[in-house]
Amino acid sequence: MALTDERLQMALLPRPVRFFERVESTNDEAVAWLQSGAEHGAVVVADEQTAGRGRMGRTWHTPPGVALAVSVILKVNPAFITQINMAGTLAVCQMLDIAKLDNIAAKWPNDVLVNGKKISGILPEATWEGDQLQGVVLGIGVNVRNTFSADLAQQATSIEAETQREQDRAALLTVLLFHLEQQLGRLGTAALCDDYKARLSMLGQPVAVAVDGVPVHGIASDIDEQGALVLTKADGETIHVFASDATVLHQGA
């Protein structure tokens, strides 16, 4: 079923929604809307993104008619901003549970995998005015019926590929935003972090992360309450790595 402005305005009541058939990036639109006075909970949705952005300057492809590309404007306590990716990741996992997918796992910091393949990526971006937080734009991309080249199909999947059923993107979005709201209500609680850890497949495994561009190897031993990865190095030293300055380079078997 097509995503239309009318369907979304109905499905996502009572949130303010801006729907674009085609836009460069929903995150960019949401940041502009935030700066011109959008309220907490306002949502930007696009059917197609022509310059969708991923983490670390990567491109995120959103061809027309096949995916969810959504950005939610959040006005939260600055103390909680590093936990927003955990809330977003959990909401995506819950939406996938409801769509009856199996083998769903979070991959720190911001990915969701199904059967080991990426199905969703999350991009939280904070906007500051001096030392005042204006808000956070939480961008979420989910592959619904994307098709992938043979190479990419080794690493990426979609909801329809996993379920073999046609999916209604407006209905998925309603479920996603419902769970996101619930998870955001748990910011600052240990339970949010515990639930996030329970979804991770990498705890206890050897990983390599780049810290300031330098690969650091260790065991992914924990996630702290801020959402940082706790890495235990071979010499026993532990370091806390934030998403903003680290990338998981590989995951041990």
Ligand code: BTN
């Ligand atoms: C990643 O895995 O690197 C994060 C991908 C985030 C993609 C979403 S799609 C909606 C929002 N708009 C963007 O330009 N990016 C995010």
